[in-house]
Amino acid sequence: MQRVFETFKQAQRIGSGPLLSSTLSPVAPPEDPNRLYDIYTSSNETRIISDARSAIIYQQTGYKLSKAEGNAWVDIYAAYWKAVGQVIATETDARAGTWSAVYDAWKELANLLIKGYQSADFEAWTLPCLYVTGKYLRTFAIKADDQARRRGTVTFSSGFQDDIVSDYGKNDKLEDAARVINRIFTLCISDRAPLEESRKWGLYYVINLLFKTYFKLNSVPLSKNILRALQANRTDMPVLESFPASHIVTFKYYVGVISFLEEDYVQAEEALTYALALCHKDARKNRELLLTYLIPCRLLTTQSLPSAKLLAAYPHLEQLFKPICQCIKKGDLAGYDKALIAGEEEFVKRRIYLTLERGRDIALRNLLRKVFIAGGFETPKDGGAPIRRTRVPVAEFAAAIRIGSEIGQTIDTDEVECMLANMIYKGLMKGYIARERGIVVLSKGGTAFPGTGV
Numbered sequence: 097m098q099r100v101f102e103t104f105k106q107a108q109r110i111g112s113g114p115l116l117s118s119t120l121s122p123v124a125p126p127e128d129p130n131r132l133y134d135i136y137t138s139s140n141e142t143r144i145i146s147d148a149r150s151a152i153i154y155q156q157t158g159y160k161l162s163k164a165e166g167n168a169w170v171d172i173y174a175a176y177w178k179a180v181g182q183v184i185a186t187e188t189d190a191r192a193g194t195w196s197a198v199y200d201a202w203k204e205l206a207n208l209l210i211k212g213y214q215s216a217d218f219e220a221w222t223l224p225c226l227y228v229t230g231k232y233l234r235t236f237a238i239k240a241d242d243q244a245r246r247r248g249t250v251t252f253s254s255g256f257q258d259d260i261v262s263d264y265g266k267n268d269k270l271e272d273a274a275r276v277i278n279r280i281f282t283l284c285i286s287d288r289a290p291l292e293e294s295r296k297w298g299l300y301y302v303i304n305l306l307f308k309t310y311f312k313l314n315s316v317p318l319s320k321n322i323l324r325a326l327q328a329n330r331t332d333m334p335v336l337e338s339f340p341a342s343h344i345v346t347f348k349y350y351v352g353v354i355s356f357l358e359e360d361y362v363q364a365e366e367a368l369t370y371a372l373a374l375c376h377k378d379a380r381k382n383r384e385l386l387l388t389y390l391i392p393c394r395l396l397t398t399q400s401l402p403s404a405k406l407l408a409a410y411p412h413l414e415q416l417f418k419p420i421c422q423c424i425k426k427g428d429l430a431g432y433d434k435a436l437i438a439g440e441e442e443f444v445k446r447r448i449y450l451t452l453e454r455g456r457d458i459a460l461r462n463l464l465r466k467v468f469i470a471g472g473f474e475t476p477k478d479g480g481a482p483i484r485r486t487r488v489p490v491a492e493f494a495a496a497i498r499i500g501s502e503i504g505q506t507i508d509t510d511e512v513e514c515m516l517a518n519m520i521y522k523g524l525m526k527g528y529i530a531r532e533r534g535i536v537v538l539s540k541g542g543t544a545f546p547g548t549g550v
Contacts, residue, residue, distance in 0.1 A: 097138045097177065101151035104169070108159035117224035120176055122183050122202070122232050136180050148173045168212035175205040195240040199269050202236050205229060206276050213283055213295065220289070223298040230277050230305050237273035238312070241266070267313055274309045274318075281306060281322065285329055296333060299326075300343040307350040319354050345371045349386055356389050357447060365393040384410050391417055392451040399458050399524075399547060401425070416442065420452060427463030429500040432456050460497075460515065461524040465545045467496045468538065486538040490516070490529070493536065 100119045107116035124131040139147050152173070153166040161169070179201035185193030206229045212218045213226075245266075281302045287295040303322055310318045326333070336344060352367035368390040375382050387402070387410065394400045401421045407414040419435035422428075436443070436452060443449035471492070473482040494512040501507060516536055519525040526539035526546060538544035 097135055097144070097147055097173070098151070100135060100173070100176075101148070104152065104173075105155075105157065105159065108161070109157075111219075111221050113221045113224035116222055117228040120172075120205070120225055120228050122179060132180050132184055136177065136184055139177060144174045144177045145170065148177075162216070164216040165212070165218065168208070168216035168218070172205060172208045172212060175201070175208050179205050195236060195243045196269065199233070199236040199240040199273075202229075202233055203272070203276060206233050206280075210276075210279055210283060220293050220295050220297060223284075223295060223301075226280055226283075226298055227301050230280055230302060233273050233276060234270070234305060234309055237267075237269035240269040244268075270309065270313055274306065274313065274315075277302065277306050277309060281325075285325060291334055294334075297339070299333070300336075300339050300347050304343065304346040304350065307347075311350075311353075316354060316357060319350065323351070323354070341374055341376075345375045345382065348374075349382075352386075352393075353389055353447075356393060356451070359451075361393050361396050361451075365390065365397050368393060380410070384413060387413055388416075388446055389448065392448050392455065395424075395455045395458060396451065399461075420455065424455065424459045424462060427459055427461075427466055427500060429456065429459055429463060429497070430502045432459045433502060457519065457522060457524060461519060461545060463496055463500050464493055464516075464519065464525065467492050468544060483540060484544075486527070486540050486544065488536050488538065490534050490536060 103115060103119050107113075107119070122132070148170040149166075152169050153161070153163075156166075179198065182193050182198045182201045186195055186198050209225060209229050218225075281299070284295045284299045284302055289295070303326070306322055307319050310316060336347075348367045348371035352364045352371060355361075355364035355367060368386050372383065372386045372390060375386060377383075387406075391402050391413070394402075401424060402413075402417060407418055407421075416439055419438070420432065423432040423435055433456070436449070436456075440449060443452055468484065468488060471485040471488055474485050476482045490509060490512060493516060494507065494509055497512055497515065498505075498507055513529055513531065516525070516529055520527060520529075523546065526543050527537050529536050
């Protein structure tokens with residue numbers, strides 16, 4: 097532990113939160129793979145408290161801790177030493193330790209750290225310690241629950257992606273971790289110190305950690321409680337732009353996804369676009385996640401498709417969306433349905449299936465537009481400029497829909513009229529249906545299909 101305590105002293109002297117948080121990492125760095133083993137073997141159960149007290153309280157050089165603060169750090173590092181022992185036991189011999197025991201030991205560390213901020217008044221520059229503790233609390237909870245499932249404690253199917261998709265199942269440790277992380281959130285948002293010394297500077301990191309946890313638990317509605325609390329305290333908060341870019345991008349991503357799932361596509365597009373503009377160009381995984389939701393959003397809000405160049409830069413997105421985009425451009429309804437079925441499993445896991453299903457209206461709009469264009473021009477009167485025929489028989493639209501649909505699918509005239517009425521209602525066509533004459537009267541002046549340039 098001597099190396100840990102020396103780093104602790106250096107961090108206290110210069111006030112470096114990241115350096116201080118490195119002393120609480122449960123992962124050995126690549127350049128020092130034996131770090132955890134060295135830490136654990138350097139002390140024992142009976143000596144760890146006295147070792148920590150001697151190094152932290154009695155050997156203060158260049159920094160000054162209050163009695164309460166010093167004792168709090170002693171308890172924290174004693175808990176850290178015990179947690180490291182559990183990590184080593186579990187990683188080296190599954191019979192000697194379990195991830196559940198690791199989680200319990202790390203939870204004790206987290207609770208002592210929270211207590212340190214509450215009673216010993218740790219300074220705000222130490223916030224990265226909360227980040228590290230909360231991050232690995234969630235990690236160990238997931239490992240503990242996975243291990244329990246593998247041992248037959250519960251039946252569960254793993255999720256598609258750790259932070260955006262999860263299945264239903266028993267997640268006792270992760271649910272418990274969410275409650276502890278929520279305490280960290282309360283610790284930060286309730287701080288009344290001046291902003292330059294406030295724990296509020298750690299809010300967005302903790303919020304993002306909560307969002308990840310709630311998404312993993314398939315408890316996305318709980319995220320709304322966090323957003324409401326944030327809104328209620330907005331007058332006492334630093335402006336969003338003053339936080340680290342990584343915190344902002346992650347926060348906006350989750351806000352966008354939450355809005356997306358609530359079918360508020362305008363707000364979702366706004367948040368996701370903001371995050372994409374701020375996201376580092378080399379963070380390809382993050383940009384791909386943002387585009388996974390932004391592409392369907394823009395399909396519905398602006399009826400726009402991603403460019404071939406954009407999709408080519410992300411092969412996985414190209415595999416997902418290229419068939420759908422091609423069918424939309426061609427107005428191929430049958431092809432669109434097949435593309436949805438082909439990607440259904442992944443679309444459902446990413447929670448974008450229903451949104452893409454609505455995108456079929458855009459494919460239908462393009463098919464109807466082809467009928468409109470094929471109708472040609474009316475004979476101009478008084479030598480005026482020719483204008484497109486705007487009175488189109490319903491039978492022509494019906495024929496196009498039958499041709500574009502799956503072979504063998506029967507569609508009667510009433511169903512076609514219902515489709516046309518829906519298109520007009522949604523603003524994808526402008527005009528009205530004259531049922532007594534069996535025609536659709538479309539708007540003149542290039543507005544029959546708004547935004548398409550026809």
